[in-house]
Amino acid sequence: MASPCEVLVDTRDYVLAKKLVHIAANEAWRIEQKFSRYRNDNVLYHIHHASGARVKVDNELALLLNFADQCYQLTDGMFDITSGVLRRAWTFDCSDNIPTQQQVDDLRPRIGWEKVSWQQPFISLPVDMELDLGGIGKEYAVDRAALLISQASDIAALINFGGDLYATKPPMSRESWQVGIESIGGLNKTGVIQIKSGGIATSGDARRYLERDSIRYSHVLNPKTGCPVEGAPKSVTVASPRCTDAGFLSTTAMLNGKEAKSFLEAQDVAYWIQN
Amino acid sequence: MKKHQKITLALASATCSLINVAADVQAEESADLGDWDINAAVLYYTESDRVSAFEPVISAKKQINDDESISLKLTLDSLTGPSANGAVPGINPQTFTKPSGSGSYTTPANEAPLDDTFMDTRVAFNASWEQELSRMTRMTLGGNFSKEYDYLSLGVSAVVAHDINQRNTSFTTGVSFSNDTIEPEGDIPTAFGIMQPAGSTQPRQTSSDDKTIIDVLFGITQVIDRDSLFQVNYSYSQADGYLTDPFKVISVVDGTTGLPIIEDATTNLSQVVYENRPDSRAKHSFYTQYKRNFTGDVLDISYRYMFDDWEIASHTVDFRYRLKTSETTFWQPHLRYYQQSEAEFFQPYFVSGQQPAEGSDNFYATSDYRLGEMTTYTVGLEYGEKYQDYGWSIAAEFYLQSVSEPSVKVGQLAQQELYPDVDAFMLRFNYDF
Numbered sequence: 001m002a003s004p005c006e007v008l009v010d011t012r013d014y015v016l017a018k019k020l021v022h023i024a025a026n027e028a029w030r031i032e033q034k035f036s037r038y039r040n041d042n043v044l045y046h047i048h049h050a051s052g053a054r055v056k057v058d059n060e061l062a063l064l065l066n067f068a069d070q071c072y073q074l075t076d077g078m079f080d081i082t083s084g085v086l087r088r089a090w091t092f093d094c095s096d097n098i099p100t101q102q103q104v105d106d107l108r109p110r111i112g113w114e115k116v117s118w119q120q121p122f123i124s125l126p127v128d129m130e131l132d133l134g135g136i137g138k139e140y141a142v143d144r145a146a147l148l149i150s151q152a153s154d155i156a157a158l159i160n161f162g163g164d165l166y167a168t169k170p171p172m173s174r175e176s177w178q179v180g181i182e183s184i185g186g187l188n189k190t191g192v193i194q195i196k197s198g199g200i201a202t203s204g205d206a207r208r209y210l211e212r213d214s215i216r217y218s219h220v221l222n223p224k225t226g227c228p229v230e231g232a233p234k235s236v237t238v239a240s241p242r243c244t245d246a247g248f249l250s251t252t253a254m255l256n257g258k259e260a261k262s263f264l265e266a267q268d269v270a271y272w273i274q275n
Numbered sequence: 276m277k278k279h280q281k282i283t284l285a286l287a288s289a290t291c292s293l294i295n296v297a298a299d300v301q302a303e304e305s306a307d308l309g310d311w312d313i314n315a316a317v318l319y320y321t322e323s324d325r326v327s328a329f330e331p332v333i334s335a336k337k338q339i340n341d342d343e344s345i346s347l348k349l350t351l352d353s354l355t356g357p358s359a360n361g362a363v364p365g366i367n368p369q370t371f372t373k374p375s376g377s378g379s380y381t382t383p384a385n386e387a388p389l390d391d392t393f394m395d396t397r398v399a400f401n402a403s404w405e406q407e408l409s410r411m412t413r414m415t416l417g418g419n420f421s422k423e424y425d426y427l428s429l430g431v432s433a434v435v436a437h438d439i440n441q442r443n444t445s446f447t448t449g450v451s452f453s454n455d456t457i458e459p460e461g462d463i464p465t466a467f468g469i470m471q472p473a474g475s476t477q478p479r480q481t482s483s484d485d486k487t488i489i490d491v492l493f494g495i496t497q498v499i500d501r502d503s504l505f506q507v508n509y510s511y512s513q514a515d516g517y518l519t520d521p522f523k524v525i526s527v528v529d530g531t532t533g534l535p536i537i538e539d540a541t542t543n544l545s546q547v548v549y550e551n552r553p554d555s556r557a558k559h560s561f562y563t564q565y566k567r568n569f570t571g572d573v574l575d576i577s578y579r580y581m582f583d584d585w586e587i588a589s590h591t592v593d594f595r596y597r598l599k600t601s602e603t604t605f606w607q608p609h610l611r612y613y614q615q616s617e618a619e620f621f622q623p624y625f626v627s628g629q630q631p632a633e634g635s636d637n638f639y640a641t642s643d644y645r646l647g648e649m650t651t652y653t654v655g656l657e658y659g660e661k662y663q664d665y666g667w668s669i670a671a672e673f674y675l676q677s678v679s680e681p682s683v684k685v686g687q688l689a690q691q692e693l694y695p696d697v698d699a700f701m702l703r704f705n706y707d708f
Contacts, residue, residue: 054340066289066442067290070285071289073441074286074441114410140294242291242294245283249283259279263279267279267282269283
């Protein structure tokens with residue numbers, strides 16, 4: 001998952017705790033192995049190297065693709081799992097390394113979920129295009145791990161995969177879990193979120209941006225322009241019944257730029273914005 | 276400030292299906308796209324003392340490219356055994372002439388007359404082509420061909436399905452057209468013509484006739500939540516042309532004794548007249564189905580109401596429950612109940628003197644039990660095993676058909692059972708490659 005992962009289990013039974021943590025870890029590794037675009041032994045690799053031919057996918061990937069399709073529809077194309085190729089032009093290493101318009105324009109024909117043919121269970125990807133499930137995968141892994149833990153035991157657990165988290169139920173000793181939000185970008189105060197159960201996800205990163213001529217470029221890229229979204233908050237945190245929903249809503253809020261707050265306001269969810 | 280739409284509800288249903296359903300998926304199969312998905316099935320059907328059928332079916336589906344697929348299906352049917360000819364039983368043996376006109380068969384006393392010359396083989400071939408018209412719209416075009424010794428059916432169909440509401444609602448519209456030609460052994464009988472002894476000239480009109488059937492269907496399927504869906508269909512069917520069964524006859528009996536009139540004393544031939552049905556039939560049918568998944572088990576219940584302008588109305592209730600007994604095995608009990616009212620021209624027999632004159636095309640009557648007041652029950656059980664690459668199942672069904680006796684039965688008919696109950700047993704074996 002390329003980030004620290006932890007599982008808190010509210011029990012005195014060491015053997016049970018260990019078992020539950022293993023369940024979560026195995027599920028995270030399974031999902032990473034299966035959907036990472038950095039491996040050459042999974043179905044994503046086959047899809048990327050099929051030269052446009054159809055590839056039959058299993059039920060789990062089909063569900064993820066259906067979900068990605070729905071996200072694309074719900075956001076009028078702003079949430080697009082084919083936009084990962086933009087990373088070839090944009091490297092958010094806190095430098096002033098802004099790509100030229102030409103570099104961005106060269107990549108734009110390679111983006112667009114509507115160009116992908118997806119007819120369950122067959123997908124074919126135009127040559128040069130890429131699928132990146134990174135925007136869904138981590139939150140999906142959190143929800144899956146939570147589901148498996150709840151199926152194995154009714155003990156309260158908090159799953160935290162790199163800041164995307166899910167609480168199965170409140171711990172025995174208190175009313176809710178206390179989750180701190182990292183303050184970023186010069187903000188001094190650190191927030192604490194109380195969560196009984198459900199998912200929390202954050203979009204935005206203190207360590208991933210570009211800055212030139214005092215303009216700060218967020219790492220959230222608009223698939224339609226190929227450029228960072230203007231006026232996006234530094235970070236958006238959303239609480240929702242599932243981590244996957246929370247992740248999608250926080251990312252979509254960022255994609256809405258200056259409109260992030262009004263977008264979240266319309267969704268009836270708890271959220272925290274850092275500008 | 277732009278008004279933002281609330282998308283959390285649609286999102287919640289999307290993630291629900293994502294998180295919970297993916298549970299059992301482990302193995303990753305990569306594509307082998309040139310393959311045909313093939314299914315083979317064999318059906319054996321037998322009615323006690325009556326028709327039995329043996330029916331192998333092979334079907335295949337192939338994905339041509341991303342948004343196009345083709346399906347083919349070949350059915351062979353072989354039917355043998357006697358079937359009811361429509362005449363009433365008598366206290367003496369009765370003789371009838373075979374449809375060909377060149378031979379006869381005799382029914383023992385007190386038994387419903389069965390024509391034992393019934394034997395047929397049918398070959399049917401269906402092909403359909405499915406094409407995605409747009410992201411949310413699919414079209415299926417089909418053609419079918421079916422040939423029996425004396426029957427040919429040719430048909431075409433088109434169905435368009437359109438999804439909206441994040442694919443939670445689906446609308447279906449379909450139309451089909453078929454043209455059937457019948458060329459019965461011994462030609463088409465004249466309406467209410469009297470059956471003559473074997474070897475004599477029979478009351479016949481033409482050697483063949485045909486009918487056309489147009490069907491129109493509208494349907495809505497709605498996903499209710501991640502585990503259940505509901506479907507509603509309306510269909511209209513219009514049949515025009517020759518809808519009579521050329522092999523069915525109606526007895527003419529004495530108004531006092533109820534005994535069949537003897538047409539020919541030397542051969543013991545009973546007096547029977549050929550039936551005649553209207554040359555058009557319009558059917559309306561309403562169908563609803565509910566399916567629900569209970570963590571692996573699947574409940575499937577449906578109800579159909581049909582009525583037509585022959586004044587037949589029917590109710591069908593169907594219940595299936597698929598019980599998952601392990602990751603690879605299932606049991607599925609099946610119950611079906613069917614009830615229909617009789618056609619307005621249903622006529623179990625004629626009292627002598629009241630039968631229409633030969634050639635009365637505008638008078639309609641049939642004694643065919645399939646158009647009578649009838650109730651049927653089906654009880655079945657299926658067992659199946661499903662693996663990643665193949666699956667098989669075996670199903671056994673028991674069927675009971677009960678046709679109401681006429682309210683008035685003259686003379687000896689009061690002691691006879693005009694429509695004895697028929698029970699049937701069916702065995703089906705299915706294999707998926």
